Amino acid sequence: xxxxxxxxxxxxxxxxxxxxxxxxxxxxxxxxxxxxxxxxxxxxxxxxxxxxxxxxxxxxxxxxxxxxxxxxxxxxxxxxxxxxxxxxxxxxxxxxxxxxxxxxxxxxxxxxxxxxxxxxxxxxxxxxxxxxxxxxxxxxxxxxxxxxxxxxxxxxxxxxxxxxxxxxxxxxxxxxxxxxxxxxxxxxxxxxxxxxxxxxxxxxxxxxxxxxxxxxxxxxxxxxxxxxxxxxxxxxxxxxxxxxxxxxxxxxxxxxxxxxxxxxxxxxxxxxxxxxxxxxxxxxxxxxxxxxxxxxxxxxxxxxxxxxxxxxxxxxxxxxxxxxxxxxxxxxxxxxxxxxxxxxxxxxxxxxxxxxxxxxxxxxxxxxxxxxxxxxxxxxxxxxxxxxxxxxxxxxxxxxxxxxxxxxxxxxxxxxxxxxxxxxxxxxxxxxxxxxxxxxxxxxxxxxxxxxxxxxxxxxxxxxxxxxxxxxxxxxxxxxxxxxxxxxxxxxxxxxxxxxxxxxxxxxxxxxxxxxxxxxxxxxxxxxxxxxxxxxxxxxxxxxxxxxxxxxxxxxxxxxxx
Numbered sequence: 251x252x253x254x255x256x257x258x259x260x261x262x263x264x265x266x267x268x269x270x271x272x273x274x275x276x277x278x279x280x281x282x283x284x285x286x287x288x289x290x291x292x293x294x295x296x297x298x299x300x301x302x303x304x305x306x307x308x309x310x311x312x313x314x315x316x317x318x319x320x321x322x323x324x325x326x327x328x329x330x331x332x333x334x335x336x337x338x339x340x341x342x343x344x345x346x347x348x349x350x351x352x353x354x355x356x357x358x359x360x361x362x363x364x365x366x367x368x369x370x371x372x373x374x375x376x377x378x379x380x381x382x383x384x385x386x387x388x389x390x391x392x393x394x395x396x397x398x399x400x401x402x403x404x405x406x407x408x409x410x411x412x413x414x415x416x417x418x419x420x421x422x423x424x425x426x427x428x429x430x431x432x433x434x435x436x437x438x439x440x441x442x443x444x445x446x447x448x449x450x451x452x453x454x455x456x457x458x459x460x461x462x463x464x465x466x467x468x469x470x471x472x473x474x475x476x477x478x479x480x481x482x483x484x485x486x487x488x489x490x491x492x493x494x495x496x497x498x499x500x501x502x503x504x505x506x507x508x509x510x511x512x513x514x515x516x517x518x519x520x521x522x523x524x525x526x527x528x529x530x531x532x533x534x535x536x537x538x539x540x541x542x543x544x545x546x547x548x549x550x551x552x553x554x555x556x557x558x559x560x561x562x563x564x565x566x567x568x569x570x571x572x573x574x575x576x577x578x579x580x581x582x583x584x585x586x587x588x589x590x591x592x593x594x595x596x597x598x599x600x601x602x603x604x605x606x607x608x609x610x611x612x613x614x615x616x617x618x619x620x621x622x623x624x625x626x627x628x629x630x631x632x633x634x635x636x637x638x639x640x641x642x643x644x645x646x647x648x649x650x651x652x653x654x655x656x657x658x659x660x661x662x663x664x665x666x667x668x669x670x671x672x673x674x675x676x677x678x679x680x681x682x683x684x685x686x687x688x689x690x691x692x693x694x695x696x697x698x699x700x701x702x703x704x705x706x707x708x709x710x711x712x713x714x715x716x717x718x719x720x721x722x723x724x725x726x727x728x729x730x731x732x733x734x735x736x737x738x739x740x741x742x743x744x745x746x747x748x749x750x751x752x753x754x755x756x757x758x759x760x761x762x763x764x765x766x767x768x769x770x771x772x773x774x775x776x777x778x779x780x781x782x783x784x785x786x787x788x789x790x791x792x793x794x795x796x797x798x799x800x801x802x803x804x805x806x807x808x809x810x811x812x
Contacts, residue, residue, distance in 0.1 A: 281382035285373055285389050292393040293366030295644050300355030301666040302399040302409050303646040308668040308682035309763045310412035311357055312715035316730040318343035318356060319718040325726070328507040329500050331751065332729035332744045334514035334737045336456030337500060339415050352721060354666045357411055361397050368421050369393030375425060375446045379434045384602035388428055391594055391633045392421045398636035399643040403588035406639035409646060416584055417591075419461030422454040424595040426465040427573070430472035431565040431599050434481075444484020451485075452492035459511055460583055464576045471572055475564050516742045517735060518583050530581035531574070534590055537628075538574050541593050544600045544624035545570040551621075553614035554607060566600045589632070597628035656684035659691045660719055681763040692792040693757055694719050700788040700795055700805075705754040710772060710780065712764035716757055727751020733764070734771035746779040756784055756796040 301311065320331060321344030327333035333340075342363055346356030373389040380388065400406055401413045402420075429447035434440045447469060455462035469485060500507060545567040554563065577590035604621045607614075651657070651667050658664055670683035679685055693716050697707055706725035709716050712733050717724045728751035729744060731737055738744065750756065758780070762769045784796035787805035797805060 278377075278382050281386065282373065282377060285382075285386040286370060288386070288390055289366060289369035289373065289393045292369065292390070292397050292640065293362040295362075295640055296358050296365055296397040296399070297362035298358070299361075299399060299640070299643045299647045300353075300358035302358065302411060302643045303649075303667045303669065304410050304682060305669050306404075306408055306410045306671060306678065306682055307401070307412035308410070308666075308686050309713050309715065310410065310681075311354070311666065312713045312718065313731050314339055314343045314357065314360070314411070314414060315347075315354065315718050316714050316724075318347050318360070319352075319721075320344075320724050320730070322347050322352075323723050325724060326500055328510050329503045330726055331724070332510050332513075332727075332748055334510060334731060335415055335458055337496060338453060338456045339418070341499075351662075353662050354664075357414075358399075361399070361414065364418055364421075365393045365397035368396055368418075368425065371446060371450075372425055372428065375429055375443055376432065378439045379432045379443065380598075380602045381605055384598050384605070387601070387629060387633075388424075388595060388598045391598070391629070391636075392424055394633055394636035394640060395424070395591055396421045398639040400639040402584075402586050402591070406635050407642050409639070409643050413584075413586065415457055416586065419454055419458045420591045422450045422457070423461050423464050423468070423576075424592055425450045426454075426468050427569060427592060427595050428599065430468045431569040431596075432602060433565070440478050440481040441484040444481040444486075445488040446484075448485035448488025448490075449492045450488075452489040452496075456492075456496050459515070460580065464580065467576065468569075468572060471568060472565075475568070513742050513744065514737050517737055517739045520735060520739055527578050530578035533588060534574070534577055534581065537590065537593060538570075538577075540624050541570050541596055541600070541628045542574075544597070544621050544628065547617070547621050547624070548600055548604055551607070551614075551617065553611060553617065563603075566596065566603055569596045569599055591632055594629045594632040597625040601625040601629070656687040658687055658719075660694060660721075662721065663690070663719060680761060685761075686763060689759065689761070689763060689792055690715060690719050692790050693759075696788060696790045696793050696795055697755060697757065701755055701797075705797075706752070707755040707757060708750065708753040710756055710758040710776070711762045712768050725751045725753040728753060732768065732772060734768040738771070738775075740771065740775060743775055746776055746783075749776055750779070750783070754798055756780060758794040758796060760792050760794065 304311070317327065317333065317335075317340030320327075321337075321340045325331060327335070327337040327340055339360075343356055343360035345363060346359030347353075350356045350359055369389050369392050372392040373385060376385040376388050396417050398406070398417065399411065400408050401410055402416055404410075426447050429443045429450075434443050447465075451462055451465040451469065454465055473482070497504075549563060549567045573590070573592045573596050577592060580586070581588070581590065601622060604618050604625070607618065655667060655669065658666060668682050668684075668686055671678050680689070693709075697716065697720060701707070703722065705722070707716050707720060707722060708714055708725060708728045712731065714728065714730055727748055729737075729749060732749075743749075764772070780796060783798075785799055785805060786794055787797040788795040
């Protein structure tokens with residue numbers, strides 16, 4: 251009758267699962283090596299993919315490349331031209347341009363640099379505060395989040411360079427979250443973690459400020475449950491070091507930097523409403539509920555050792571609630587379809603906490619396996635989607651370009667393949683596929699026929715691709731993006747002098763890539779100044795070419811008089 255006292259097979263299986271997931275301390279070095287090699291593989295895949303074969307929003311690649319081209323030519327965001335993002339993307343993709351000799355494949359190179367750096371930094375942050383499995387999940391999750399070449403909230407096969415800077419912001423916010431709510435092993439680790447979190451928070455500000463504010467909220471909330479002096483010192487030192495270095499690069503030009511951010515912030519605020527925030531909360535509730543369930547089960551765990559620090563017990567639940575509201579704010583303020591990547595990283599915190607508790611006593615095994623299952627459910631779909639997008643982009647890169655697909659004429663753009671959009675809205679068709687390729691090719695041809703190589707050029711459209719397409723030195727001033735309601739509105743906008751800068755040539759498209767609202771806003775705010783300060787010099791089927799009066803003497807009189 252002793253069989254009745256034996257451990258039931260089902261419980262034995264539960265215990266085996268938890269034991270396997272909790273194992274790894276003895277093999278931490280091997281696990282760390284495997285994790286770092288996987289991060290390197292992710293970065294390499296992004297670099298090999300290069301200019302991802304693009305199915306939507308192809309013109310978005312010229313936002314990052316225009317900024318990178320200005321970096322290569324010695325210009326800094328805010329100081330030398332108006333920018334609604336910080337200088338970090340331009341710097342990283344600019345390094346990609348230098349490494350790739352100005353090829354458009356610098357886009358993948360920039361993604362590879364960023365994903366490898368942030369993935370390795372996440373490993374350094376987590377390796378002593380988490381078990382090997384959660385550490386690997388966090389590091390690979392951050393690396394894939396940065397490297398995945400498709401817009402957040404869309405399907406992985408919707409390949410596009412759009413929103414890469416938003417992915418970087420989320421990755422930095424994820425690192426801050428992990429530092430804030432995964433307890434360190436000791437004071438030295440608290441200092442290192444604080445340094446990384448502070449640096450990440452400052453870096454987020456110099457990419458897109460809204461992510462920095464989310465990071466500050468995470469750090470402030472975490473100080474309620476965990477505030478060793480070494481950690482606070484590390485946060486302040488990390489933030490100060492990054493901020494001072496980047497402000498030195500920007501020549502401590504606070505006026506122009508804050509002025510640009512104020513213009514962009516005002517524009518975004520006009521599109522945020524109370525209803526928009528409420529809808530974002532409602533929209534992400536189904537995704538959030540499994541995470542909340544896991545955090546609540548962890549918090550009320552009846553088998554938990556009461557000697558566990560209260561901060562460790564409170565952290566997952568507090569992180570879950572903060573992420574829910576932070577996600578709503580970012581969804582309401584971003585041009586993002588859906589989804590919130592930070593849910594996956596709270597799931598890592600939950601998983602690490604429950605695995606540290608183990609499965610003792612025996613009755614705790616099913617309960618804790620349920621928490622593990624919920625955490626995996628919150629983590630795996632999001633990270634798997636990013637991985638699938640990266641693999642799909644790599645596969646598409648290796649496939650021959652289909653016959654009949656339009657290609658760019660400039661050799662350094664040939665690797666960028668824009669596919670025609672299926673069932674598009676009008677502006678989506680104009681910003682991708684054969685229509686956008688013809689837009690660039692015709693503009694390049696018209697400028698070359700009617701100007702000297704030393705003359706600078708800007709584009710009177712949502713983005714400014716022609717300086718990079720022509721590999722001409724950009725003029726001082728100008729901007730890399732002008733989206734109505736996103737980067738400017740009628741009452742707060744760059745002055746005409748700052749918008750046009752010192753450009754010798756202004757190219758005005760007859761069929762703009764911008765949505766109609768931006769086309770009308772550009773004409774309403776800057777059209778009269780354009781015609782007062784520049785002469786119409788040449789035109790083609792797709793463009794009008796305007797020149798400064800001093801440079802338009804050879805233009806046809808019948809055009810100059812228009």
